[in-house]
Amino acid sequence: MDIVELFSPVVIAVLGSCVLFLFLRWQNLRGPPCIQGWVPWIGAGFEFGKAPLEFIEKARLKYGPIFTIFAMGKRMTFVTEEEGIDVFLKSKHVDFELAVQNPVYQTAWIPKNVFLALHEKLYVLMKGKMGTFSMHQFTGQLTEEFHEQLEALGTHGTMDLNNFVRHLFYPATVNTLFKKGLFFTNERKIKEFYQHFKTYDEGFEYGSQLPEWLLRNWSKSKRWFLALFEKNIEEIKADKSIEGHSGTLLQAVLDIVELETFQHSPNYVLLLLWASLANASPIAFWTLAFVLSHPDIHKTVLEGISSVFGTAGKYKIKVSEDDLKKLPLIKWCVLEAIRLRAPGVITRKVVKPVKILSHTVPSGDLLMVSPFWLHRNPKYFPEPDSFKPERWKEANLDKNAFLDCFMAFGGGKFQCPGRWFALLEIQICIILVLYTYDCSLLDPLPKQSCLHLVGVPQPEGKCRIEYKQRT
Incomplete structure (x- = not known):
């Protein structure tokens, strides 16, 4: 064998590596700027994970509104302004189910084949059960549930506003959507539920990405909920406690799930629990915090409530859909709180390359549109960092258009x-809350936490409320 024959495989391998390297470089030139880090697989994961919102803000200033972050073996391409929204929402080359399937498995142990078989059926069910034409079915029970929890708070007190809202929301939501009486009444059990849900919720984003053995407390809370629901699943399915009962949302969900699998019913209960509590409760917190920290808005809201329901605190009022229509400012306040405290990202998976402006986003990337920054675009939201509920006058909310x-x-x-x-x-x-109590904040409006991208951001630090029953 001569020297040329000996080295030809090596030469071919080297040349092949060079061609591949140049191809990847050329492909990357066509793609968005990429922040890769220096550690294999981890990439920019450590720095990104410390404070994702702050990391993305710095990346926006340095690279522009579209850029890619490589972290934990994944390429995440962020779109932080309006460019790319049409691609994200309408392109057949980006997929929602493939983007969320793995996080669903990590956080609730629902296998890919089960999730893909059931997701669209369950979505259609929930869209119908929780559509605008179905809301009248919930108003009466929600009003009763909130009254019950307000009575438990007593005539006066001081507590952290986040805990105050959780005390109202967790039992009211569970008893309405899952099963009346499913939420604990024993004080020790209630405290245990709160602690486990707080641990599960705060670790949800990490749990959706990292190996479970790195998150021991989070894993313990997930298992606690799965065991709780497995124990109660038959009772939940058989519940007929509500007068004129036509089945709770959870019962309807389980009917569909069990056409495919009996094994994963508790897993879907856990997923629905997180979906129903994780964002609504913090938005209620932020709405109250914003209203109470703006005296003029607070005063106008109270005047509106009195005009509809009479002297505040005097009666155990019922709230109807017609009553809500007479109080548009409250809905504006909720939507403005949502605008200011929107999730950092919503995600799709790129299945075929898509073009956004001059960039080509390759298949396999997670395409991340950022409501957080879209809502701070002064082109669409003048004075974007200000709480201005009156801006929602321009929305056609009667036709459910934002x-x-x-x-x-x-x-x-x-x-x-x-x-x-x-x-x-x-x-x-x-x-x-505002009809029943005279409320005031004892702390300044807190900043939002920058620790998470998924879901509504929690407050950074305490925010205490003092409440006294109106007489």
Whole structure:
């Protein structure tokens, strides 16, 4: 064998590597700027994970509105302004189900084949059960549930506003959507539920991406909920406690799930629990915090409530859909709080390359549109960092149309099916709290936490409320 024959495989390998390297470089030149880091697989993961919103803000200033971050073996391409929204919402080359399937498995142990078989059926069900024409079915029970929880708070007190809202929302939502009486009444069990849900919710984003053995407390809370629901699943399915009962949302969900699998019913209960509590409760917190920290808005809201329901605190009022229509400012306040505290990202998976401006986003990327920054675009939202509920006068809310570039509930085929229920329960909660109590904040309005991209951001630090029953 001569020297040429000996080295020809090596030469071919080297040349092949060079060609591949140059091809990848050329492909990357066509794609958005990429922040890769230096550690294999982890990439920019450590720095990105410390404070994702701050990391993205710096990336926007340096690279522009479209850029890619490589972290934990994934390429995430962020679109932080309006460019690319049409691609995100309408292109057949981006896929919602493939983007969320793995996080669903990580956080609720629902296998890919089960999730893909059931997702669209369950979405259609929930869209119907929680559509605008179905909201009248929930108003009476939600009002009763919130009254019951307000009575438990007593005539006066001081507590953290976030805990105050959770005390109202968790039992009211669970008893309405899942099963009346499913939520604990034992004080020790209630505290245990709150602690486990707080741990599960705060770790949800990490749990959706990282190996479970790195998140011991989060894993423990997930298992606690799965065990709780497995124990109660038959009782939930058999519940007929509500007068004129036509089945709760959860019962309807389980009917469809069990056509495919009995094994994963508790897993879907857990997923629905997180979806129903994780965002609505913090938005109710932010709405109350914004209203109470703006005295002029607070005064106008109270005047509106008194004009509809009479002397505040005097009666155990019932709230109807007609009553809500007479109080548009409260809905504007909720939507403005959602605008200012929207999720950092909503996600699709690129299945075929798509072009956004001059960039080609390759297949395999997670395409991340950012409601958080879209809602801060002064072109669509003048004075974007200010709480200005009156801007929602311009929206055609009677026809359920939001302002342009408002993306908090996602969009396209799989827009959030629970958005109308969430808006309803938040409005009812705000009305009953302000009707029942004279409320004031004892701390300044807190900043939002920059630790998470998924879901509504939590407050950074405490925000105490003092409440006294109106007489």
